[in-house]
Amino acid sequence: MPAQPLSIRLCNWDEARLEARRIRELVFVREQRVPLELEWDEQDPHCDHALAHAADGAAVGTGRLLPDGHIGRMAVLQEWRGKGVGALLLQALMEQARLRGHARVRLNAQAHAAGFYRRYGFEASGPEFMDAGIPHVAMQRDLKRD
Ligand SMILES: CC(C)(COP(=O)(O)OP(=O)(O)OC[C@H]1O[C@@H](n2cnc3c(N)ncnc32)[C@H](O)[C@@H]1OP(=O)(O)O)[C@@H](O)C(=O)NCCC(=O)NCCS
Numbered sequence: 074m075p076a077q078p079l080s081i082r083l084c085n086w087d088e089a090r091l092e093a094r095r096i097r098e099l100v101f102v103r104e105q106r107v108p109l110e111l112e113w114d115e116q117d118p119h120c121d122h123a124l125a126h127a128a129d130g131a132a133v134g135t136g137r138l139l140p141d142g143h144i145g146r147m148a149v150l151q152e153w154r155g156k157g158v159g160a161l162l163l164q165a166l167m168e169q170a171r172l173r174g175h176a177r178v179r180l181n182a183q184a185h186a187a188g189f190y191r192r193y194g195f196e197a198s199g200p201e202f203m204d205a206g207i208p209h210v211a212m213q214r215d216l217k218r219d
Contacts, residue, residue, distance in 0.1 A: 078128045079158060081165045089122035092132035093146075100148035107205045121173075123165045125149070125158045134158040138166045142175040147186075163193055170216060177215045184208040 086093075101107040116139055125134035134149035144166050149158045170178045182190050184201055187210050195212040202209055 079133075079156075079161060080126050081161050082124050082126065083165060083169055084122055084124065086118045086120065086122060089124055089135065090117075092124055093117075093122055093135040093137075096132060096135045096148050096150060097146060099150060101146075104151065105207065107207070111205045121166070121169050123162045123169070125153075125162055127153070134162050136162045136166050138169050138173070138178075140173075142170055142173075142178050144170070144178050144180040147180075159189060160193070163190070167193070167214070167216065176217060177213050179211065179213045181209045182212050184210055187212065190214075 097112060098109075101112050102109050117137065120137040120139050123136045123138075124132050127133050133153040134147075136147040137145055139145065144163070147159060147162060149162070167178055179198075180190065180195070181204065182195070184207075187195075187197065190212050193214070195214040197210050198213050199211045202211075
């Protein structure tokens with residue numbers, strides 16, 4: 074359980090855009106040095122987006138579910154990591170995938186985060202590969218288990 078109260082909101086891109094962009098730019102572009110042009114793609118308007126808000130209303134984390142059942146762009150602000158935000162986002166996106174009728178969810182995990190996803194039942198489904206200069210591993214999780 075998170076030590077501080079957090080709320081998770083599922084929304085469309087129009088509603089998520091401002092806050093999701095701010096978080097993703099801080100985490101992926103500024104912190105991880107992902108080129109800006111690789112961070113933005115044409116998928117966002119077609120995704121369900123999850124936003125985590127702290128008690129004061131500030132958005133502190135985000136993630137998205139693509140129409141094909143892939144989860145992606147999971148990002149928690151540096152100072153908010155290790156407080157359960159990522160877990161709540163991931164669970165909300167898995168629940169949304171279930172509601173959308175997906176039998177499983179997939180994602181391309183940054184290799185350093187594979188242990189995080191393993192905690193929530195994801196299994197690697199292939200060898201490591203490079204994307205945006207960062208090692209990744211494809212992972213998936215069956216949704217019928219619980
Ligand atoms: C990966 C990320 C989303 C995790 O979010 P978080 O809010 O720090 O994670 P949580 O606090 O919810 O962690 C939940 C559990 O996973 C564990 N965990 C978190 N990050 C982990 C990691 N990199 N490897 C292994 N376990 C991890 C936590 O210890 C915690 O375990 P516990 O329940 O036993 O205490 C976050 O670190 C992040 O935004 N990183 C930078 C961007 C990034 O790399 N995104 C992933 C792209 S695939």
